[in-house]
Amino acid sequence: MSEKAQPTYAKKLRLVVIGGVAGGASAAARARRLSEDAEIIVIERGPDVSFANCGLPYHIGGEIQDRGKLALQTPATLKSMLRLDVRNLTEALDIDREAHTVRIRNVETGVEEDLAYDKLILSPGASPLTPPLPGIELPGIYTLRNLQDMDQIKEAAAEARHVAIIGAGFIGLEMAEQLIHLGKEVALVELVDQVLPQMDKDMVQAVEEDLREHGVELILGDGIDGFEKMSDGLRAKLKSGQKLETDMVILSIGVRPENALAKAAGLELGARGHIVANAWMQTTDPDIYAVGDASQTTDPILGGPTAIALGGPANRQGRTAADHIFLGDKAQPYPGSIGTSIVRVFDVAAGVTGFTEKRLRQAGVDFGKTVVSDFDHASYYPGATHLTLKILWDKADGRLLGGQAFGANGVDKRLDVLATAIKGKLTVEELEHLELAYAPPFGSAKDPVNIAGFSANNIRSGFVQPVYSLAESPANAQVVDVRPPEMVALKAIPGAINIPYPQLRDRLGELDPARPVVTICALGKTSYFAARVLAQRGFDAFAHVGGAKVEPSVQQ
Amino acid sequence: MSEKAQPTYAKKLRLVVIGGVAGGASAAARARRLSEDAEIIVIERGPDVSFANCGLPYHIGGEIQDRGKLALQTPATLKSMLRLDVRNLTEALDIDREAHTVRIRNVETGVEEDLAYDKLILSPGASPLTPPLPGIELPGIYTLRNLQDMDQIKEAAAEARHVAIIGAGFIGLEMAEQLIHLGKEVALVELVDQVLPQMDKDMVQAVEEDLREHGVELILGDGIDGFEKMSDGLRAKLKSGQKLETDMVILSIGVRPENALAKAAGLELGARGHIVANAWMQTTDPDIYAVGDASQTTDPILGGPTAIALGGPANRQGRTAADHIFLGDKAQPYPGSIGTSIVRVFDVAAGVTGFTEKRLRQAGVDFGKTVVSDFDHASYYPGATHLTLKILWDKADGRLLGGQAFGANGVDKRLDVLATAIKGKLTVEELEHLELAYAPPFGSAKDPVNIAGFSANNIRSGFVQPVYSLAESPANAQVVDVRPPEMVALKAIPGAINIPYPQLRDRLGELDPARPVVTICALGKTSYFAARVLAQRGFDAFAHVGGAKVEPSVQQ
Numbered sequence A, B: 001m002s003e004k005a006q007p008t009y010a011k012k013l014r015l016v017v018i019g020g021v022a023g024g025a026s027a028a029a030r031a032r033r034l035s036e037d038a039e040i041i042v043i044e045r046g047p048d049v050s051f052a053n054c055g056l057p058y059h060i061g062g063e064i065q066d067r068g069k070l071a072l073q074t075p076a077t078l079k080s081m082l083r084l085d086v087r088n089l090t091e092a093l094d095i096d097r098e099a100h101t102v103r104i105r106n107v108e109t110g111v112e113e114d115l116a117y118d119k120l121i122l123s124p125g126a127s128p129l130t131p132p133l134p135g136i137e138l139p140g141i142y143t144l145r146n147l148q149d150m151d152q153i154k155e156a157a158a159e160a161r162h163v164a165i166i167g168a169g170f171i172g173l174e175m176a177e178q179l180i181h182l183g184k185e186v187a188l189v190e191l192v193d194q195v196l197p198q199m200d201k202d203m204v205q206a207v208e209e210d211l212r213e214h215g216v217e218l219i220l221g222d223g224i225d226g227f228e229k230m231s232d233g234l235r236a237k238l239k240s241g242q243k244l245e246t247d248m249v250i251l252s253i254g255v256r257p258e259n260a261l262a263k264a265a266g267l268e269l270g271a272r273g274h275i276v277a278n279a280w281m282q283t284t285d286p287d288i289y290a291v292g293d294a295s296q297t298t299d300p301i302l303g304g305p306t307a308i309a310l311g312g313p314a315n316r317q318g319r320t321a322a323d324h325i326f327l328g329d330k331a332q333p334y335p336g337s338i339g340t341s342i343v344r345v346f347d348v349a350a351g352v353t354g355f356t357e358k359r360l361r362q363a364g365v366d367f368g369k370t371v372v373s374d375f376d377h378a379s380y381y382p383g384a385t386h387l388t389l390k391i392l393w394d395k396a397d398g399r400l401l402g403g404q405a406f407g408a409n410g411v412d413k414r415l416d417v418l419a420t421a422i423k424g425k426l427t428v429e430e431l432e433h434l435e436l437a438y439a440p441p442f443g444s445a446k447d448p449v450n451i452a453g454f455s456a457n458n459i460r461s462g463f464v465q466p467v468y469s470l471a472e473s474p475a476n477a478q479v480v481d482v483r484p485p486e487m488v489a490l491k492a493i494p495g496a497i498n499i500p501y502p503q504l505r506d507r508l509g510e511l512d513p514a515r516p517v518v519t520i521c522a523l524g525k526t527s528y529f530a531a532r533v534l535a536q537r538g539f540d541a542f543a544h545v546g547g548a549k550v551e552p553s554v555q556q
């Protein structure tokens, strides 16, 4: 019945796994399915294994009421289900590669011992950055990584009126949302001049708006400089000189790989300190594997090293390491991570897959881009909401290099489609004809992903000349706002004259044929239609891509 | 700024489009963007153009209150926006290919005229099947294709107590749902022994259950034989002899391509009467294009002809035809349709992309398959619901050939991911590592699509021997139900002995090592774990794939 003969992989070996959560527990679980006879020992410093890191903010905010739900497995269940020898509250101190032993210490008793291994998997994760600033050791300053951190924050938050969150990445935003749900006053400080630095600035404005609407005080383009104790609470000093009085601080400014063991053992580290691993997650010592947040793999889009600190990669890398230990080169290699990620902030979700504009610029890639907005499902069916999608492609061959999205609904779906398209090495031409599921509650006959493909190809083929912000308009251009006058009345576009699109063909005489024209509308669709009319009537016509929705001079 | 020089496509030609809805209106709209100077005439028999066919059931059921929302465009808006010459209430009677003219008739005045064309696009759609049964012409028997049909059904339904729907495809199910919402008694009759014949039987049981739970009387494996008038209402006679007394009948047993014009003009038709079109949607006459439900293109998965009657393909084929008329061979060819479709029925959504098991069997393909169930998003985050996914692959190379899904949430997302994976010619191995967006409200660290990939590869590599239904168990097998006893108490699996998975390793002695063992659980996960334990202990072990959730002997 099986497609191939059933092999026996059982090997009597001792596998030691350091770190018992996402990557480590996944590796150990898969290892057991590969071999009933292997001795599998999991070493975990903390009291908990297999917990849902990603759920921590939601217990603090009360959305996940039952703390127990976050412990997906316990040492006891891992024993009964998988016969794993889980040693929690045990720290790995040192690896002796020569002797094939790990020195471990029971953190309660302090007792140390040497544990022999045949194969070793490192999944120590990454620890929150805590820069050596004045006052960083003061009580009331927290980071969030595990259940204990969570408990402390939850307890402190119960007493606090005001919370300052430093760092507006995914975790910072989740915490901001949850603390607002708890009725706290929240200030969110971010060094760069936007939230979600993982995304491009034009794609996070809706998130910023939503945060502000829900009462979060956003302090962008300003960093933390130190902390002071006050009689009651803390004072956070920012680089700008601004001072924030608060009851507690949550630091979420990023993580650093836990590389101490690997470093001391002489394993190769990458430029940012991650443990270098090959496609089977093997380090430079073939008996030692490194997976998860602490490891570095290859970027499958442009090549080169990449380190992505996310749950999915950690889980699947752990599985790959186990496979390679028991299957050898018959194991499927890990294909690298592209960094698909998403966050919900109140009524908006936003996320990214693959490369952003920022990162492509850094990489020196000659890329094209478009931004489109359309409904998440058929506009005529109740509940349709706007979704905005940005895609980036390689100008040389049209290959999709990255996507970003925000909106109330359907953001995850479009990111997943784009992530799959990247995996399939699809070009933006091929996005045009993706045949996505359509019935009125779920989509549209032309999905936003198709529309993004159309728009990309209209740009790529020279069918329309794009302008991405009015500031970048060609010299001496006349800007024509083709929206209906009612819309213009609500929010005018600085420097534009209004000729509603349906009247355009009859009012060409109002435009100077000797000057370029830039058309702009609400979402980038009608501006494109208008530019097509103008181009065919001899104008040097440009269409604003994405419309007022993403135009900086309108958004600010 | 553009990637290529901006070409001028403007051609002074006369384009005539027959059919003014999905394919036709899309073709005409794109044609205008390609050429301001072309004369574009749209001929539509009915009063409406550009309406939302797919929304019709939801206006009947009252979900879409405003009828006007279904008219996406009108002749007037198409004129003001796109300068289209839309002639509604005008029927095309005949094509003179030699003379390049179409004979048209105003259906109100009866006046006929010959309309010259340079290029002709046919998008006449498909009409609902109305088999020549006794009584088929009786009042009270309806089909649903356009706004007029909708109005009639809505009016009749207001008076009806009982409605019989014949045909349980997508439209039949949507109508059943909407009529139940209106408080009607509904009987749903389907010739084959399952609803949604477009899907495999194992993947529609949840839909059938949901229909029954909401009060729909399901009559499966029985066809319609004729109708009789009663003093009050109608009697529908079924092939089995059963008689259904009802107030009205909705026939939704499929559609046939409107090929009369094409046939009379001598254009090549396919085996099922569709108009044969090449990759640019050109018929066997290079000046005539055919798109949408009436046309036939190439199946991109296995090759060979395919005709898919869905809104997305119609829209995009219309666009392709326009492109080819104005851009010639520089136009992107249409890549063929794979038939991604979805329906919501009360609390469940179900859908399919690519090939089903049924169709692969017909095509004689040697395929593998798996069915997995998991949560639509992180189990620990509120609102997680089960989702079931089936994938099918080519045994020769592991290439994904099709997918099906059902569940309360996230069905559309997984179908879209699988549709994109098919487009990218991904193998099931590659599904393992799709990097999909994960935060607790949206997904899991291992998405159900990843899990399907894992399971597929566990089967493909011979790591586990699959059994797809207990009836197909190997001869003399002992069936072991590894679920917890509490679950077994709720619904036992016929003929199985219960050894809960955590006890299995200690109770191997209860099994006969000389006989094969089939393990089964609720969803197919623990049975796999158990089979791995048994296989390594020398048993000829098989895991039931998909679990009790899809096992016929449990479901019936």
Ligand SMILES: Cc1cc2nc3c(=O)[nH]c(=O)nc-3n(C[C@H](O)[C@H](O)[C@H](O)COP(=O)(O)OP(=O)(O)OC[C@H]3O[C@@H](n4cnc5c(N)ncnc54)[C@H](O)[C@@H]3O)c2cc1C
Residues within 6 Å of the ligand: A018, A019, A020, A021, A022, A023, A024, A043, A044, A045, A046, A053, A054, A055, A056, A057, A090, A091, A092, A093, A123, A124, A125, A126, A144, A145, A146, A171, A258, A261, A291, A292, A293, A294, A309, A310, A311, A312, A314, B438, B439, B440
């Ligand atoms: C608050 C929060 C929210 C998150 N949200 C998301 C999300 O929505 N989506 C997403 O994809 N990812 C999210 N992540 C990231 C995700 O949790 C990580 O990428 C993932 O857990 C990494 O797995 P890992 O195995 O590498 O490390 P971890 O899961 O952190 O596990 C490492 C373990 O190793 C132990 N350890 C380290 N050194 C030693 C030692 N010397 N001896 C013994 N034990 C040791 C640590 O105690 C730790 O428990 C979130 C993380 C946090 C903290």
Ligand SMILES: Cc1cc2nc3c(=O)[nH]c(=O)nc-3n(C[C@H](O)[C@H](O)[C@H](O)COP(=O)(O)OP(=O)(O)OC[C@H]3O[C@@H](n4cnc5c(N)ncnc54)[C@H](O)[C@@H]3O)c2cc1C
Residues within 6 Å of the ligand: A438, A439, A440, B018, B019, B020, B021, B022, B023, B024, B043, B044, B045, B046, B053, B054, B055, B056, B057, B090, B091, B092, B093, B123, B124, B125, B126, B144, B145, B146, B171, B258, B261, B291, B292, B293, B294, B309, B310, B311, B312, B314, B315
């Ligand atoms: C109730 C219903 C629900 C649906 N739900 C979905 C769904 O959820 N998802 C999905 O993808 N698809 C759905 N569809 C299918 C989708 O609407 C069709 O696939 C699509 O409309 C086909 O486009 P078309 O241009 O080929 O034909 P149509 O949209 O049917 O347009 C053809 C037009 O041509 C006109 N015509 C025909 N012959 C002549 C002639 N000789 N002269 C003049 N005019 C002529 C007809 O009057 C008709 O208006 C649904 C269809 C219906 C009826």
Ligand SMILES: CC(C)(COP(=O)(O)OP(=O)(O)OC[C@H]1O[C@@H](n2cnc3c(N)ncnc32)[C@H](O)[C@@H]1OP(=O)(O)O)[C@@H](O)C(=O)NCCC(=O)NCCS
Residues within 6 Å of the ligand: A020, A021, A022, A023, A025, A026, A029, A030, A033, A049, A050, A051, A052, A053, A054, A055, A072, A073, A311, A312, A315, A319, B371, B372, B373, B374, B445, B446, B451, B454, B455, B458, B523, B524, B525, B528, B546
């Ligand atoms: C829970 C944990 C120990 C993993 O254990 P696991 O057994 O590998 O993972 P799952 O429970 O998801 O099960 C996956 C296995 O079951 C199989 N499976 C799952 N559903 C199945 C189904 N319906 N049918 C058949 N097989 C199925 C998969 O193929 C896979 O087996 P394989 O790896 O041998 O192919 C580990 O993921 C963990 O500790 N997670 C919590 C921490 C974490 O991930 N944090 C970050 C995110 S919050």
Ligand SMILES: CC(C)(COP(=O)(O)OP(=O)(O)OC[C@H]1O[C@@H](n2cnc3c(N)ncnc32)[C@H](O)[C@@H]1OP(=O)(O)O)[C@@H](O)C(=O)NCCC(=O)NCCS
Residues within 6 Å of the ligand: A371, A372, A373, A374, A445, A446, A451, A454, A455, A458, A523, A524, A525, A528, A546, B020, B021, B022, B023, B025, B026, B029, B030, B033, B049, B050, B051, B052, B053, B054, B055, B072, B073, B311, B312, B315, B319
């Ligand atoms: C409405 C209808 C006339 C189509 O008109 P259309 O102008 O081609 O389609 P849309 O309104 O979706 O707009 C798509 C165009 O706008 C462009 N566009 C859309 N949003 C855009 C954005 N945000 N930025 C830039 N361009 C955008 C697309 O690229 C496309 O142009 P192109 O084809 O020249 O590349 C036709 O689809 C129709 O009649 N639909 C109703 C019937 C039907 O589809 N039934 C079945 C489903 S219910």
